Amino acid sequence: xxxxxxxxxxxxxxxxxxxxxxxxxxxxxxxxxxxxxxxxxxxxxxxxxxxxxxxxxxxxxxxxxxxxxxxxxxxxxxxxxxxxxxxxxxxxxxxxxxxxxxxxxxxxxxxxxxxxxxxxxxxxxxxx
Amino acid sequence: xxxxxxxxxxxxxxxxxxxxxxxxxxxxxxxxxxxxxxxxxxxxxxxxxxxxxxxxxxxxxxxxxxxxxxxxxxxxxxxxxxxxxxxxxxxxxxxxxxxxxxxxxxxxxxxxxxxxxxxxxxxxxxxx
DNA sequence: CCGGATCCCAGGGGATACTG
DNA sequence: CAGTATCCCCTGGGATCCGG
Numbered sequence: 001x002x003x004x005x006x007x008x009x010x011x012x013x014x015x016x017x018x019x020x021x022x023x024x025x026x027x028x029x030x031x032x033x034x035x036x037x038x039x040x041x042x043x044x045x046x047x048x049x050x051x052x053x054x055x056x057x058x059x060x061x062x063x064x065x066x067x068x069x070x071x072x073x074x075x076x077x078x079x080x081x082x083x084x085x086x087x088x089x090x091x092x093x094x095x096x097x098x099x100x101x102x103x104x105x106x107x108x109x110x111x112x113x114x115x116x117x118x119x120x121x122x123x124x125x126x127x128x
Numbered sequence: 129x130x131x132x133x134x135x136x137x138x139x140x141x142x143x144x145x146x147x148x149x150x151x152x153x154x155x156x157x158x159x160x161x162x163x164x165x166x167x168x169x170x171x172x173x174x175x176x177x178x179x180x181x182x183x184x185x186x187x188x189x190x191x192x193x194x195x196x197x198x199x200x201x202x203x204x205x206x207x208x209x210x211x212x213x214x215x216x217x218x219x220x221x222x223x224x225x226x227x228x229x230x231x232x233x234x235x236x237x238x239x240x241x242x243x244x245x246x247x248x249x250x251x252x253x254x255x256x
Numbered sequence: 257c258c259g260g261a262t263c264c265c266a267g268g269g270g271a272t273a274c275t276g
Numbered sequence: 277c278a279g280t281a282t283c284c285c286c287t288g289g290g291a292t293c294c295g296g
Contacts (some may be wrong), residue, residue, distance in 0.1 A: 017235030018159040031146040082257045102230040107145030173278055210277040
């Protein structure tokens with residue numbers, strides 16, 4: 001299970017590295033997680049959950065584990081009761097920041113254009 | 129069905145535009161399609177299929193339709209027999225090129241690091 | 257506090273067969 | 277040639293309940 005992305009890579013890495021990026025970064029909460037860790041430096045599991053507006057614990061755990069397995073995030077467990085677990089970006093994880101920034105930039109551009117187009121449509125419909 | 133992405137946008141655009149980009153660009157064949165159209169300018173349905181190493185016609189059709197609905201691709205039908213359909217990038221579609229380039233760049237970086245890590249592991253195992 | 261175990265569901269991708 | 281129609285399957289996200 002640890003080798004999921006690794007297997008993907010082995011199969012068709014050189015053919016399309018774009019898919020690799022999407023496979024690694026494309027989880028439902030992964031971009032947000034990476035951006036939050038980039039912004040805050042270190043965050044505990046619970047803090048992440050609250051900042052993300054409470055995804056299911058199971059889901060958040062999985063996203064974080066996958067990011068850890070893929071080497072983007074470093075998980076530190078403090079052996080104490082109650083438990084305390086901290087997450088922070090690895091160097092590789094930090095290297096993904098420009099990609100996320102680019103995705104955000106284009107996403108904003110796209111949304112703007114779509115809203116503009118929708119407004120035009122509405123106007124055209126009103127003028128008819 | 130046409131408004132799928134549009135609805136997504138309306139719901140949580142401003143919160144995370146990154147997700148929008150992934151929703152629009154994240155299809156199984158979409159990055160490759162966009163890059164091929166960027167490179168070749170104009171391509172017919174069949175040409176695209178061959179260059180992509182034959183995805184199912186149904187799948188390719190859906191990917192192209194979604195890209196068209198999202199305004200990234202322009203579809204031109206020539207009313208003749210046998211049919212001829214051409215695809216090319218819209219301005220918006222062309223604007224996605226840097227994003228794809230960035231994804232490819234980081235995907236390559238990631239793959240390289242992973243391979244290096246795997247090699248280290250193998251070496252460590254051999255030395256044990 | 258930080259999860260693991262179990263169950264469920266939607267939908268995206270694919271195979272196959274057919275058509276204007 | 278460029279699709280459409282049907283069917284299947286698997287994955288990823290989520291809800292709920294339980295545990296150290």
